[in-house]
Amino acid sequence: MTQPTPYLPAAPPALSAEDQEALTDLYVRGTPPNTLRAYERDLLYITAWKAARFGVALDWPEAEAVALAFILDHARDLEDAPQEDLAREAADALIAQGLRKTLACPAPSSLDRRIASWLALHRMKNLASPFDAPQVKQARSKARRAAARPPAPKSQHPITRDVLVQLLATCRGSRRDCRDRALLMLGWASGGRRRSEITGLRREDVSLKELDAKGVVWISLLETKTTVKGETPLLVLKGRAAQALVHWIEVAGITDGALFRPVSKADRVLSRRLSPDAIYQIVKHRVALAGLPEGFASPHGLRSGFLTQAALDGAPIQAAMRLSLHRSIAQAQKYYDDVDIAENPAADLLG
Known part of the structure; x- marks a missing residue:
């Protein structure tokens, strides 16, 4: 060649x-x-x-x-x-x-x-x-x-809140389970992060200074697909997602370097960072453990699921985009448009 x-x-x-x-x-x-x-x-x-x-x-x-x-x-x-x-x-x-x-x-x-x-x-x-x-x-x-054709979804199904709960239920007590629980919750709750954004995180990007006072963890992304270095706004984790991330950091003993790392078969945390493909394997593994059909969802389901859930809960699209960091409102609107009209909160305005 x-x-x-x-x-x-x-x-x-x-x-x-x-x-x-x-x-x-x-x-x-x-x-x-x-x-x-x-x-x-x-x-x-x-x-x-x-x-x-x-x-x-x-x-x-x-x-x-x-x-x-x-x-x-x-x-x-x-x-x-x-x-x-x-x-x-x-x-x-x-x-x-x-x-x-x-x-x-x-x-x-x-x-x-x-x-x-x-x-x-x-x-x-x-x-x-x-x-x-x-x-x-x-x-x-x-x-x-x-050659125009309907765009194929990057994930067959969005990982909405109820699907995420099913995946999290498969994470029990091992270090690998702690890592996957924190990874899934951070990937979903911080706005639907892409694989490269999750694997690129380092311990230095996580601030716990307001954890005790407000129960908040701040996440600093170096850059994303739609932002450049130094211009990515801080993201926030609250509640269960913040607790899961802190628990993983403590269990893994991570003081610096890669935030999410491989875990050996002996349940030992390794020093190198996860690859983006490992995120795909983690989601695939948790989908199978949850008893969902093969290929039910991919890592992009975390992103589409976050926006879909925001639409279902009636969150303003601008508020959802503040976390998802979508640059185009038209792109984010697609997830809102996919929500069944019967589930749209605006349909219940009269009561």
């Missing part, structure tokens, strides 16, 4: 090697880790696609014809295409390399994300992108409309 091209090109004459290295470092430090990983995955896919489709490596800047071919290849189902179809041959090669799952038309969001990464890499190289050409832009718009 052809290896992806580095993010930045060779240093131009006007830029010294030291400045080029500093520029590369600036891009890495100024880009969220999840975005960097997405760039790497998408660059690997795009590089493999062009090698399979045209037999050559990527060009910088890329030709408009190649960008157009990329859109056309990903704007139709290839299951019924002839074996000698060029798009079908390239897709088969990607499937053989484990970079593509099926010959079905990819979701428009997948195509948009890969194009966005390709665009970003052109900008990093200070190059014009072929996706800005009028014909290519129009083809991309038509492809998005032609």
